[in-house]
Amino acid sequence: MRDRDRGTPPQAPHGAGSASDRAAALIDLARHPLDRLDSAEGQAFIARCRRTFQDSGVCLLKGFLLPEALQKMTAEAASVAPEAFYCHKQHTAFLGPADESLPADHPGRHLEDTYVGSVASDLLPPEGPLVTLYRWPALLEFLAGVIGLPRLYHFADPLGAVSVNVFQAGGQHGWHFDEASFSVTLMLQTAETGGLYEYCPGLRQGDVEDTEALAKVLAGGRQGVITMDFQPGDFLVFAGRDALHRVTTVAGERLRLVPVLSFSDRPDDSNSPEVRELFWGRSEPRGATA
C-alpha cells in the first residue's frame, strides 16, 4: 500500500492522471477520506467504521460515489447487464438443499427462491470506473481496517473478482446466511418496486442458530427484520455470515444493479470452477481455450 498516491485533488477529471487519481475522483472524499487514510482524520474514519461494523455487522457509507461517478458507473453496468448470466435455484437459509430427515417446520427443510443475474469480471471494461475503484489500493487498505485484518487481497477469480448483480422483474435473493464472513457491494440503481435489502441480526452465534426465531422469520415473521437504507451511490460492507439477509422480489422495468467487490484474507484466492459455473454459466474467462 506504500505506492498509494496521496493528496489527490477530488476534482481531478475522470480519465486524467494515474489509476489512483481516477479512483479517488469517483469518491466523495470530503465525507469519506480514503485518499488520506494515514492522516489523523483518515485513521479516525477507519476506527469509526470498524466500531460500527463490529457492533452491528454493517458499515454503510451513504453518498460514497460522487454524482458524476454514479452516473458513469451505472451507465457502464447497464451497458453490460444484457450479458448477465441468470441463476435460478432453490436453497435453504444455509445455502444447501432441504434436509428431508428434519421435522417439517425446521429451517433446514425450508426452501427459498433465488433468481439473480450476474455479469462476470471479464465482461467489464478494465479501464472503466468500476474496475478502477476495485483495483484502488486505498480501498483495500480501508476495508482491511474496517474488517480488522492485517491486510486484504483482491480476489484472483477471473469471473468473480468484481461482478455486477442484475435483478430484473421477478428477481430476488431468498433468505440466507453467506458462506463468506463479509461482502462488499455498491448500490447503483434500485428497482421501481421491491429489491429491498432486508436483514435480521442475532439469529446466529458462531455456527449455532436460534432455530425457533429463524423459523418464524422464514415463515414471514417480521420481528427483528431491518430494511437497509441502501440507495444509489451508497457503499456497503456487510457481515453476511452472521446475519440472515435477503433481497425482496423486484417488480417493474428498471433493473436493480449492484456491483459485488470480492476480496480475500489470502493471496490468489478464487471461486471453485463449480461455483463459477453456477453463477456465470462457465468456468473460464472469455477467449480462454479449453
Ligand SMILES: [Fe+2]
Ligand atoms: Fe448474501
